[in-house]
Amino acid sequence: ATVLAQSIITEGLKAVAAGMNPMDLKRGIDKAVIAAVEELKKLSVPCSDSKAIAQVGTISANSDSTVGELIAQAMEKVGKEGVITVEEGSGLQDELDVVEGMQFDRGYLSPYFINKPETGSIELESPFILLADKKISNIREMLPVLEAVAKAGKPLLIIAEDVEGEALATLVVNTMRGIVKVAAVKAPGFGDRRKAMLQDIATLTAGTVISEEIGLELEKTTLEDLGQAKRVVINKDTTIIIDGVGDEAAIQGRVTQIRQQIEDATSDYDKEKLQERVAKLAGGVAVIKVGAATEVEMKEKKARVEDALHA
Structure with a gap:
């Protein structure tokens, strides 16, 4: 070049x-x-298998076959639509971390929701998922849906613009008393991007975003409006939704819609954020952590891995 x-x-x-x-x-x-x-x-000849991907990665990384194999493994895990990022590791060995399901950078709103103290995290098995494009501060708005969830005997994850004051305090008390197992997190993103990401989660989990803009009110929410997933894991900084029950055709339709937005986007930042949304819906996210003995070696190796990844 x-x-x-x-x-x-x-x-x-x-x-x-x-x-x-x-x-x-x-x-x-x-x-x-x-x-x-x-x-x-x-x-051009498309890479048809992991071996071909590894060969391309190896050549681009100055004939380092380890790097080529690592990239091939990452692509095999997350697929063509997935996102692969490169970070500096903390040890001597290269590591590959793959996030299964949809992950976003929002943690629990109260440590009192934690049910796995050994890991400092919250794990919800087969939860209902309430998606609300608003701040929730009045618990009375939520009473009908909380009662329905308690009767169903399942946990509830609340993803909203915010949950605060009386509403958050009551949810904590209900959880600690074992009346209903609840966890609450803020919705990812801001403004229009937050609305779009809530809709992504709704598609993935077969739920409905409760938004007053389209005439839906929290007081009238039923179990049919809630999304579902096989499992949810929440820690201080991140939330992972694993195996949402959303219809595959609906998810692919949403992915196609976002891809069109990528084509129309003029800003690199917007394109990057849209591509991340595609990855969360259709593929996955893999992180290659580069290991080395010194900082100089680390930076040089990281640059080689990035070159190989772009190839």
């Missing part, structure tokens, strides 16, 4: 020195790039 760029600069400067209009030259380069990329796509 560097050699090509140098050649374009050298030949371009010659053309400008000979009297060519620089803007015409720029437009010509843009057209040539599009044509060259299309031709390369025709010539």
